[in-house]
Amino acid sequence: MLEQRIQQHFIDSADLKYQAAQTLTAPIAAAVQAVLACVTSGGKVLACGNGGSAADAQHFAAEFVGRFERERPELGAIALTTDTSILTAVANDYDFTQVFAKQVRALGQPGDVLLALSTSGNSANVMAAVEAAHEREMTVVALTGRGGGRIGQAMRDTDVHICVPHERTARIQEVHLLTIHCLCDGVDAQLLGDQETSA
Ligand SMILES: O=C(CO)[C@@H](O)[C@H](O)[C@H](O)[C@H](O)COP(=O)(O)O
Numbered sequence: 001m002l003e004q005r006i007q008q009h010f011i012d013s014a015d016l017k018y019q020a021a022q023t024l025t026a027p028i029a030a031a032v033q034a035v036l037a038c039v040t041s042g043g044k045v046l047a048c049g050n051g052g053s054a055a056d057a058q059h060f061a062a063e064f065v066g067r068f069e070r071e072r073p074e075l076g077a078i079a080l081t082t083d084t085s086i087l088t089a090v091a092n093d094y095d096f097t098q099v100f101a102k103q104v105r106a107l108g109q110p111g112d113v114l115l116a117l118s119t120s121g122n123s124a125n126v127m128a129a130v131e132a133a134h135e136r137e138m139t140v141v142a143l144t145g146r147g148g149g150r151i152g153q154a155m156r157d158t159d160v161h162i163c164v165p166h167e168r169t170a171r172i173q174e175v176h177l178l179t180i181h182c183l184c185d186g187v188d189a190q191l192l193g194d195q196e197t198s199a
């Protein structure tokens, strides 16, 4: 019945988060260091993904440019999912696989970070963005699931791969959002100190 289904979603989501805390803490800490090194040397984070992951990319950029929980200087982040003129022109004139890659080539500088979100690890446009980031000597922080897919296989030693150990898109996305908040909190803590936050 409906109530049971709803309760099961909460239980499954909580279970996965407990389990993933073991495996994802180290890569998330590595991602904090990569992003921190980028922004403290004047770099920026470009973020991309499809569907719910597009929303996650925008969520991250909003908290970096605006704020997370504490006041701090603005941090550079751009979601590559929002400019409908660029997205439609590139998809129409080239191919949908190029919608993020062309923006990475246009905006990316050595030392910038690409935050690449794909629950399957197989979205062709996110994969093309990873390749473009490598061309631009950027570091890639990839948030994936389902074993990491093609994006997982394209990771370099200097990249960070955060692969949620689950098969279901919704569950993976829920951990991606938690990861984004850990990234924002981790960067703030490194910049401002480890102050407790109760808000
Ligand atoms: O949010 C959801 C499902 O929860 C969907 O919009 C989902 O993001 C879309 O199907 C995406 O196209 C899936 O792409 P990806 O995560 O495999 O890269």
Ligand SMILES: [Zn+2]
Pocket (backbone or CB within 6 Å): 052, 170, 173
């Ligand atoms: Zn969703």
